[in-house]
Amino acid sequence: MTLAYAPRRDLVSKVRRRMTxxxxxxxxxxxxxxxxxxxxxxxxxxxxxxxxxxxLERHGARGTYYTASGMAGVEGPCGMGYAAPDIARLAAAGHEIGCHTSSHADCAQRDVFTTLEDLAHNRDALRRMGAPAPRSHAYPYGETKPQVKDNLPPRFMSARGILPGLNVGATDLAQLHAYPLFGPGGMDRVMKALKRAAKRKAWVIGFTHDVADTPSPWGTRSDELESLLTEARRLDFVILPVTAALERRLA
Ligand SMILES: [Zn+2]
Incomplete structure (x- = not known):
């Protein structure tokens, strides 16, 4: 997700997005x-x-950080970007470093080869920062297209979009569902999703950007993240990074 850039909203783009x-x-x-x-x-x-x-760590949990190597140390609407040393520290603490392209470009608007180069560039940059080659991906702005979904590197066990929904039963690993942990009604919606998921033994993915007492419009309040994790534990969820969750699947 984010920010100064907005994906196209014309009718053709909307139809393509739906088909994708x-x-x-x-x-x-x-x-x-x-x-x-x-x-x-x-x-x-x-x-x-x-x-x-x-x-997360206070709850004994770890997260997935979808990293765009080009955003290291860059100030944006969600605050200052991560610093390169954060990558090795997070990885050493058991968090997952996922891929979010290096350039944070809209992958629906570029040819697939440019996107694949971008993914390789990000992998190399993250390795230099001390992370293993990412095994998960999230599309910037949630935008992708069939040719990109078909040609993702095999090392990716999954790619995540931004369409809300539970991940259980028939699922596309090339576009996992995810709930925003921000925006009007965002936290209410994911809290309700937790209750449904608890009954169905489903996988809920939440996504956000900054975490603070007064976050940006694309970020999550610290106490709301606390409440979400507390509720998940009360409902007997296991809280895992994305690839660890996939490795735990029964089928
Ligand atoms: Zn993003």
Whole structure:
């Protein structure tokens, strides 16, 4: 997600987006022994690396940081970006460093080869920062297209979009559903999703950017993140990074 850039909203783009979402490039049937929650941070701001990680770790949990190597140390609307040393520290603490392209470009608007180069560039930059090659991906702005979904590097076990929904049963691993942990009604919606997921033993993925007492419009209040994790534990969720959650699937 974010920010100064807005994906196209004309009719043709909307139809293409819908068709892309319905095209399952990596169909799977997901089942879990217990409900699962993954907390993911996109871009990501320094506050996610510090405050976000601190809150997760206090609950014995770890998150997934979808990292755009080009955003290291860059100030944006969600605050100052992460610093390169955050990557090795988060990875050493057991958090997952995922891919979010290096350039944070809209992958629906570029040819697939440019996107694949971008993914490789990000992998190399993250390795230099001390992270293993990412095994998960999140599309910037949630935007993608069938050719990108078809040609994702095999090392990615999953790619995440921004369409809300539970991940259980018939699922496209090339465009996992995720709930925003921000915006009007965002936290209410994910709290309700937790209750549904608890009954179905489903996988809920939440995504956000900054974490602070007074976050940006694309970020989450610290106490709301606390409440979400407390509620998830009360409902007997396991809280895992995205790839660890997938590795726990029964089918
Ligand atoms: Zn983003």
């Amino acid at each position: 979402q319905h095209y399952a490039a990596r169909p799977a049937k997901l089942a879990f022994a217990e409900p699962v929650l993954s907390i993911t941070f996109d871009d990501f701001p320094a506050s996610a690396a510090i405050e976000g990680a601190r809150i």
